[in-house]
Amino acid sequence: MGMAKMQQLKPVLHEFGRKVYSTVIRHGADNTGLTKSKIMFGNLFLHIQPVKVHKRTLNFKTTLCAGLITFYLFLILVGTGVLLMFHYVPSTHVGPDGLPEAYQRMLNLRSNVFWGVFTRNMHRWAAHAMVAMMILHVFRVFVTGSYRRPREFNWVIGMICGILTVVLSYTGYLLPWDQLAYWGVKVGTEIAKIAPGGEIIRGILLGDNEVGGEALIRFYVLHVALLPTLLTVFIAIHFFRIRKDGGLAKPDDTSGDKLIPQSECGEVRNTSVFKSARSYQLVEIVKGTEPKVNEEVNQMVFSWPKLMVRELIVFVLVLAVLSVISLAYNAPLEGPADPAHPTNPSKAPWYFLGLQELVSYHALFGGVILPGLLAGLLLVAPYIEIFVETLFGLKRGNISGVYFGKERLLENSLFMTIFIAGILFIIIGSLFRGANWEFVYPWIPTPGGH
Amino acid sequence: MLKDYRILLAACVIAVGAMLLSIAKLVTPGYKAHQKAYAKLTGSTDFEIGVKQINVETKAGLLVDRCTTCHLGAANADAAAFDQPLRTHSEICPGLAEQPHDLNKIGCSICHEGNGRAIDETDAHGHFKHWLSPLLVGREAQASCAKCHYMGAGTLLGAETYLRGKELFVEKVCYACHTIRGLSDGKSAPELTDAGDKFTLAYLKESIVVPTANLATSTMPKFNWTQEADTIAALAIFLKGQRLNKLRDEASAPIGMLAAEQTFASVIEPSVAAGEALFKGAFSGHLQLRGGCINCHAVKNSEGLVQGGENGPELTYVGRARSAAYMASHIRNPKEDALDTIMPPFRHLSDTEIDSLVLYLQSLDYTLPRTPEPTAQALFSNYCMSCHGQNLDGNGSIAALLDPLPRDFTAYQFVASYKDRFVNSIREGVAGGAMAPWQNILTEEEIESLVTYIVSTTEDRQSRFVRMDVSLPKPGDPERHRFRDETRTLEAGDITSGQDAFQKFCASCHGMLANGKGPNAYALKHPLPRDLINKKFLNQSSVTDERLYRSILLGVAGTPMPSHDHLADQTILDIIAYLRSISRDTN
Known part of the structure; x- marks a missing residue:
């Protein structure tokens, strides 16, 4: 009896299911240009991407995925960060075991909070990775000249994102309230003292003359509320402008590029009555820098599914690599912060070690003037280029999108010199400096106490 | 396109696998096996597997103690025969009919430290880098008695090693340089009132044995008793017990202690015996004397038997070489005579105590036996070598502690130029340095013999060096x-x-x-x-x-x-x- 009833009910359930499905996904999946377009702009998240992209966009080499990975790491950081927030307390109140509350919470994460170790590891390593990938992204954009017209302002937005990233990472560095955190932040804020007006900024940041309980709560609020919100806004602007500026920068002639064959990018069925017409290409006839119509039309492909799948691959890979690292390496946790016992050497987080190395030569010049000058120059790099081109009446046209382009030899040489010098200073500062900031070889172990 | 899906799948497998692995570690806790074994041993049928927790109320808040998750039998008298971690805790106060500590109330980590909140063995025992309070095992836990018990003076049952460490702190003269509030007020070395909160037991032990191990600039001497493991352990346990943050204050301490401050024996009448006791940092009755010179200075008894440390000059002859006033002032403030000396001032000693020490030093009467007549080399070895060195190069075992450094007699130019001064320098000493006048100890013949010996070692080369003879010009001299x-x-x-x-x-x-x-x-x-x-x-x-x-x-x-x-x-x-x-x- 049951079987017959079931047979009767089956089409009804099927019909019901189809109706529910169509309330969520309104288009079919028949792989025509129209549905591919609908998939993209019918979905809030996918609509960040254009319906069609240039095939170059799909190549790893074009972007090194640096910007995308930076963004994914930000997502992971928000996720793990929210999990950590459920447990963390930004307090220096000393408990019965003589440990400050914030540090106790770190111990709890390690000792008895479910998934605490893994979450903290993920958050820690993703934070470091995000700064590193951000730097790589800056490198890629500069050496390909991608900040040139019309993307000058987006470079500035990107730089602001970069600065926010570093400040986010730095504010988070203090929160474990262990020796590493305390002295790392102490060193950083001491460097700030050297700058003109640095005392005031330092005072506002710390809420005290020294790094203490007030600094912890301020860093915490900056880290979990203000800065992530700001960064989200600036990332949104950054992404929006990428689209408004016509996607990724590319040279005028891409006919010689080795691109993915059309067959790799998924099938596009043509259900139109006008068999010869290509549904999307009509829409592509628009002026200006919008998704454009030119001889490259044939190099444009639908974002769905190729771009989407590749972006998903990158995300899952980032997650996988980060998970494996988090399984293998625990985030450091030293003794509780002790203002009376400086670690020797006291080192700032790695991205500030180049700065600390410079400070060890000359406080004002190495710690403020030189890095300030470089950061300032980098921030307005596209405008310097415009100024020089205007000054000398240079008309260089579109020379973006190529690594180390011949026309940009001067810019790239200058940038690479500073970039490599910066990396070298960071390496020296992090690996070749021991107690009393004396030169050591990292492969020769130094006798140490406890 | 298919390739992309495959890569996506592989990446998904790795990511999900890694995350599952991270969770898998959490759902199979190590304590399960112990709890099952305990349930079986006790024959309990309704044993509930799970984290056990003792909440200890302290004035600073709630202290969480999960040690009994594994150490299930700690408070169970029937578990005495079980293997660790299930065994009964041994008696904290041996011999008492009723043990005053209720383990179900105070937990474990208050005394044994470690990380009470953890349920993983390595984590709970605090065996990870940078952890300030790794597990205190066995008698080491006595370092924690002072957290609750106010240990001014007197004794505490079960804290014997700690109390021995306190005696050693005075006996081994630590008090002279280090301050521990209520016990000592030395100013020549870091204060140790809060040593237990700042340093691990291992760090303290290491720093006692090799002071420069953790602080390269340390001037603390290396004592010759650092081979005695028991001494080091007791001292380190005592120091580990020094904390400013205590769980109970003086008023609420569980057992009222006898006296507010440590008291020491004092000498009423100066005597050689009292001086010797002071020198050796011994007891006088049941109270300790605050001396302990012997940790740095050696002396020879009448038979020539050496006893004492090598961190300062040997004092066998000082009582005959120096005046009583010199010795008294040097004990009170050695920096008056030698600015950079590592010897701390002993200002706390009373006049009678100083007099006793002086009397004791004056009572030492050893000289190198004169029959048969000793060779010059034997005289040098006995009297001069510890400063001037075996090879006469001025690098004796304690040379580095002296200012100015002992004279180097291998420099033949020096010997050739100044040998006329040598007899006088030995006889009368050299003021403003460690070279004492030896005229009351050595005979004239012995002094002559020593000078001859010193000069003879470089005799063959002295002729190479000729020093000019010049005279001090007088103001107004028409010739100059x-x-x-x-x-x-x-x-x-x-x-x-x-x-x-x-x-x-x-x-x-x-x-x-x-x-x-x-x-x-x-x-x-x-x-x-x-x-x-x-x-x-x-x-x-x-x-x-x-x-x-x-x-x-x-x-x-x-x-x-x-x-x-x-x-x-x-x-x-x-x-x-x-x-x-x-x-x-x-x-």
Whole structure:
């Protein structure tokens, strides 16, 4: 009896299911240009991407995925960060075991909070990775000249994102309230003292003359509320402008590029009555820098599914690599912060070690003037280029999108010199400096106490 | 396109796998096995597997203790035969019919430290880097008694090692340099009132045995009792027990202690016996004497048996060499005689105690047996070697502690130039340094024999060196006119120009303050530049202006002091005047 009833009910359930499905996904999946377009702009998240992209966009080499990975790491950081927030307390109140509350919470994460170790590891390593990938992204954009017209302002937005990233990472560095955190932040804020007006900024940041309980709560609020919100806004602007500026920068002639064959990018069925017409290409006839119509039309492909799948691959890979690292390496946790016992050497987080190395030569010049000058120059790099081109009446046209382009030899040489010098200073500062900031070889172990 | 999906799948598998692995570690806790074993051993049928927790109320908040998750039988008297971690805790206060500590109430980590919140063994026992309080095992837990019990003086059952450490702190003379509030007030080394909160037990042990292991600049001596494991352990446990953050204060301590402050024995009537007891840091009755000289200084008894440490000069002969007043003032404030000495001042000693120590030192009567007549070499080995070294090179075992450094007799130029002074230096000593007058200990023949021996070691080379003979110019002497101006004679030295000349020509080694610590002094080894504000040295009768003049003009033979024959006589006279002005004895 049951079987017959079931047979009767089956089409009804099927019909019901189809109706529910169509309330969520309104288009079919028949792989025509129209549905591919609908998939993209019918979905809030996918609509960040254009319906069609240039095939170059799909190549790893074009972007090194640096910007995308930076963004994914930000997502992971928000996720793990929210999990950590459920447990963390930004307090220096000393408990019965003589440990400050914030540090106790770190111990709890390690000792008895479910998934605490893994979450903290993920958050820690993703934070470091995000700064590193951000730097790589800056490198890629500069050496390909991608900040040139019309993307000058987006470079500035990107730089602001970069600065926010570093400040986010730095504010988070203090929160474990262990020796590493305390002295790392102490060193950083001491460097700030050297700058003109640095005392005031330092005072506002710390809420005290020294790094203490007030600094912890301020860093915490900056880290979990203000800065992530700001960064989200600036990332949104950054992404929006990428689209408004016509996607990724590319040279005028891409006919010689080795691109993915059309067959790799998924099938596009043509259900139109006008068999010869290509549904999307009509829409592509628009002026200006919008998704454009030119001889490259044939190099444009639908974002769905190729771009989407590749972006998903990158995300899952980032997650996988980060998970494996988090399984293998625990985030450091030293003794509780002790203002009376400086670690020797006291080192700032790695991205500030180049700065600390410079400070060890000359406080004002190495710690403020030189890095300030470089950061300032980098921030307005596209405008310097415009100024020089205007000054000398240079008309260089579109020379973006190529690594180390011949026309940009001067810019790239200058940038690479500073970039490599910066990396070298960071390496020296992090690996070749021991107690009393004396030169050591990292492969020769130094006798140490406890 | 298919390839992309495959890569996506593989990446998904890795990511999900890694995350599952991270969760898998959490759902199979290590304590399960212990709990099952315990349930089986006790025959309990309704044992509930899970985290056990003791909440300890303290005035600073709730202390969470999960140790009993594994150490299930700690408070169960029937578990005495079980294997660890399930065994019963041994008696904390041995011999008491009723144990005063209720383990179900106070938990484990209060005494044994570690990380009470953890449920993983490595984590709970605190065996990870940078952890300040790794597990205190067995008697080490006595370091925690003082967290609740106010340990002023008196005894506490079960804290024997801790209390022995406290005795050792005085016996091994630690008190003289280190402050522990309520016990000592030494100012020559870091305060240890909060040592237990700052350092691990291992760190404390290591720092006692090798003081420079954790602080390269430490001047703490290496004691010769550091091989005794029990001594080190007791001392370290006592120091680990020194904390400012206590769980209970004096008023609420569980057992009221006897006295507020540690009291020490005192000497009422000066005597040799009291002096010896003080010297050895022994007990007088049930109270301890605050002495302990023997940790650094050695003495020989009448039979010649050596006893004591090697961190200071041997004191067998000092009672005969130095005056009672000198000894008393040196014990009270050694920096008066030797500015850089590592010996701390013993100001807490009363007059009677100092007198007793002096009496004891004066009672020491050992001399090298005179029958049969000892060889010069034997005399040197017995009396001189600990400072001047086996090879007469001035690098004896305690040479580094002395200022100025003992004379190096292998420098034949020095011996050739100054051998006439040797007899006098031994007989009368050299003021302002560690060289004592030996006339009350050595016979004239012995002194002669020693000098002959010292001179003979470099005899073959001495003829190579000839020192010029120059005399101190007198102001107004018509023969010694001024440089390049034959019409003017020399004038008496001028202090101000002397100071200028000193800063110009001498300060690089002797320092701007003339204390022998100029920048170049650090490159010199032996001997070091003379400390020229050492009043005792400069005001002794043998240090004449003539000697200073010759030392400046010709240099000091066999030492790094070079000749200064480029200086005009007037300049040297000025420098001498300056030196006399800064070392003038105001008394």
